[in-house]
Amino acid sequence: EDQVTQSPEALRLQEGESSSLNCSYTVSGLRGLFWYRQDPGKGPEFLFTLYSAGEEKEKERLKATLTKKESFLHITAPKPEDSATYLCAVRTDSGYSTLTFGKGTMLLVSP
Amino acid sequence: DTGVSQNPRHKITKRGQNVTFRCDPISEHNRLYWYRQTLGQGPEFLTYFQNEAQLEKSRLLSDRFSAERPKGSFSTLEIQRTEQGDSAMYLCASSLDVFGYTFGSGTRLTVV
Numbered sequence: 001e002d003q004v005t006q007s008p009e010a011l012r013l014q015e016g017e018s019s020s021l022n023c024s025y026t027v028s029g030l031r032g033l034f035w036y037r038q039d040p041g042k043g044p045e046f047l048f049t050l051y052s053a054g055e056e057k058e059k060e061r062l063k064a065t066l067t068k069k070e071s072f073l074h075i076t077a078p079k080p081e082d083s084a085t086y087l088c089a090v091r092t093d094s095g096y097s098t099l100t101f102g103k104g105t106m107l108l109v110s111p
Numbered sequence: 112d113t114g115v116s117q118n119p120r121h122k123i124t125k126r127g128q129n130v131t132f133r134c135d136p137i138s139e140h141n142r143l144y145w146y147r148q149t150l151g152q153g154p155e156f157l158t159y160f161q162n163e164a165q166l167e168k169s170r171l172l173s174d175r176f177s178a179e180r181p182k183g184s185f186s187t188l189e190i191q192r193t194e195q196g197d198s199a200m201y202l203c204a205s206s207l208d209v210f211g212y213t214f215g216s217g218t219r220l221t222v223v
Contacts, residue, residue, distance in 0.1 A: 004153075030122075034212075036214075041216075041217075041219070042216050042217070043115075043202050043204075043214035043215050043216045043217050044154065044202075044213070044214045046212065046213065046214075048209075080192065085154050087154075089153070089154075095156070097142070097144075097159050097166065097167060098156040098159060099112065099154075099156065099212065100156070101153030101154050101155070102153050103151065103152055103153050104152075104153055
């Protein structure tokens with residue numbers, strides 16, 4: 001069974017204090033790893049898709065990286081508006097059309 | 112096009128009542144998905160349509176749940192004889208291929 005584990009569950013940062021969120025996975029054939037941002041009371045908003053180990057993608061203060069067992073979401077000099085829950089999800093050979101999500105990391109950035 | 116639209120945004124119902132939610136996907140998207148999310152958890156897959164065909168259902172989808180997508184356009188998710196454990200956010204997503212999911216804002220169901 002595909003498993004996705006995110007850590008930490010919650011993270012509190014000061015504005016400008018860079019950090020990383022972790023997503024580790026145990027799957028049968030990775031077809032893609034996805035990062036989403038979710039604000040309270042809203043649906044997940046797509047950030048990145050990574051397909052193979054060594055791949056990196058960037059968007060503003062966010063950078064996602066992928067290895068064979070985990071992915072990191074690096075947040076550089078975060079701002080309060082980056083506060084949200086960040087979700088990691090995988091698409092695999094056993095569920096090609098669907099996503100398996102982790103529980104998310106709740107990020108709070110204080111001014 | 113304004114994205115994936117879900118209605119209602121909130122629904123409070125008494126235990127035992129039936130409820131129905133609607134999802135309007137992005138117009139050119141042929142794939143539509145339903146997920147359920149409870150507090151502190153990530154979304155869990157419920158069911159998936161390609162055009163009007165329901166191609167996949169999770170074991171989470173008990174016989175009290177039914178989903179339809181007539182004519183491959185909007186979709187409805189009905190829950191019969193609601194239970195308190197059905198309280199959750201019900202999320203709809205659509206995509207043109209297997210890679211580009213867009214989620215709606217969800218319908219929050221509270222069963223009292």
